[in-house]
Amino acid sequence: MAVYTDVNEDQLRAFLEQYDVGALLSYKGIAEGVENSNFLLRTTADTFILTLYEKRVNRDDLPFFIGLMDHLAAKGLSCPLPVTRRDGGHLGELAGRPAAMVSFLDGAWLRKPHAEHCREVGRALAAMHLAGLDFGIRRENALSVPSWRPLWEGSRARADEVQPGLQAEIDAELAALEAGWPQDLPEGVIHADLFTDNVFFIGDRLSGLIDFYFACNDFLAYDVAICLNAWCFEHDGAFNHTKGMALIDGYCAVRPLSAPEAEALPLLARGAALRFFLTRLHDWLTTPEGALVVKKDPIEYLRKLRFHRSVASSGEYGLREKDLIF
Numbered sequence: 339m340a341v342y343t344d345v346n347e348d349q350l351r352a353f354l355e356q357y358d359v360g361a362l363l364s365y366k367g368i369a370e371g372v373e374n375s376n377f378l379l380r381t382t383a384d385t386f387i388l389t390l391y392e393k394r395v396n397r398d399d400l401p402f403f404i405g406l407m408d409h410l411a412a413k414g415l416s417c418p419l420p421v422t423r424r425d426g427g428h429l430g431e432l433a434g435r436p437a438a439m440v441s442f443l444d445g446a447w448l449r450k451p452h453a454e455h456c457r458e459v460g461r462a463l464a465a466m467h468l469a470g471l472d473f474g475i476r477r478e479n480a481l482s483v484p485s486w487r488p489l490w491e492g493s494r495a496r497a498d499e500v501q502p503g504l505q506a507e508i509d510a511e512l513a514a515l516e517a518g519w520p521q522d523l524p525e526g527v528i529h530a531d532l533f534t535d536n537v538f539f540i541g542d543r544l545s546g547l548i549d550f551y552f553a554c555n556d557f558l559a560y561d562v563a564i565c566l567n568a569w570c571f572e573h574d575g576a577f578n579h580t581k582g583m584a585l586i587d588g589y590c591a592v593r594p595l596s597a598p599e600a601e602a603l604p605l606l607a608r609g610a611a612l613r614f615f616l617t618r619l620h621d622w623l624t625t626p627e628g629a630l631v632v633k634k635d636p637i638e639y640l641r642k643l644r645f646h647r648s649v650a651s652s653g654e655y656g657l658r659e660k661d662l663i664f
């Protein structure tokens with residue numbers, strides 16, 4: 339469950355005074371999500387999502403996140419639109435936390451996506467990349483390669499408790515990725531967490547993207563690698579080539595990959611798997627028993643990482659010559 343900070347009705351009514359959104363009808367905490375406290379709010383004017391930003395979100399990054407949603411929505415991407423306050427700003431303070439309201443998106447996330455859904459996700463990801471190219475604020479990826487070693491150092495001593503041999507395996511993996519990470523691929527604003535629970539569908543039609551709170555500047559193809567990890571593996575751990583091909587096809591129909599991006603994809607996918615493995619492992623080892631938040635399994639990402647290590651070329655993900663721009 340993700341309501342870390344509770345809000346009482348008086349606090350909320352006072353907060354809403356700062357907006358032109360009608361009167362409060364009802365509100366309730368949203369159980370899903372991991373990072374922040376989210377509430378569904380109904381007012382006489384509309385339905386909104388209220389987010390209280392919790393400790394892992396750096397206050398200085400909020401103008402980037404809010405500005406990005408504003409920018410992408412203005413470019414026609416279906417994503418939450420930050421609600422403007424009477425004073426013209428978007429950020430306020432509620433129950434001692436920075437807080438903002440965004441528009442409510444219709445739809446629901448898919449528990450069992452098919453290949454055609456993956457194609458839609460690929461298209462939407464590429465559309466987001468293109469729409470973000472002229473966004474005026476930069477945010478470095480706080481969870482890119484330089485962050486992995488300190489993160490690993492925090493868990494390393496207990497890694498073999500989770501799986502015997504893990505310490506040596508990740509030591510070697512990290513060293514290989516640090517040494518071989520690409521230096522010069524096309525960059526832009528990436529979502530960086532476009533998992534199934536952050537993409538809404540109405541029927542088979544993609545209706546919107548949410549949760550831009552890991553968005554940052556990084557290699558665009560790294561976002562494709564994150565999506566291959568999140569969308570194209572089955573529950574039994576097998577990579578689904580048909581889904582991979584559909585996701586890449588959808589992406590490249592909007593933004594073809596360059597040959598260096600295609601060549602780097604297996605390494606980027608290993609890095610993406612390691613990044614989610616490391617944050618999950620950290621949470622696995624540090625979240626107290628009985629905490630309300632659901633801990634995500636790091637071993638799922640270890641298996642994905644092992645798969646990517648065995649991949650010799652992007653063709654194994656479903657990438658074809660026609661997907662490339664020369």
Ligand SMILES: Nc1ncnc2c1ncn2[C@@H]1O[C@H](COP(=O)(O)OP(=O)(O)O)[C@@H](O)[C@H]1O
Pocket residue numbers: 340368370371372373374375376387418440441442443444535536548549550551
């Ligand atoms: N704009 C939105 N419209 C509709 N539902 C939303 C919206 N934003 C968040 N939600 C709901 O809140 C849940 C948690 O949001 P999310 O941004 O993923 O939280 P967190 O950043 O804490 O992980 C989502 O799974 C979804 O159910």
Ligand SMILES: N[C@@H](CCOP(=O)(O)O)C(=O)O
Pocket residue numbers: 370371372373531533535536549614617618634
């Ligand atoms: N997608 C990440 C965790 C971040 O959770 P979110 O609810 O903010 O998407 C993972 O699966 O490890």
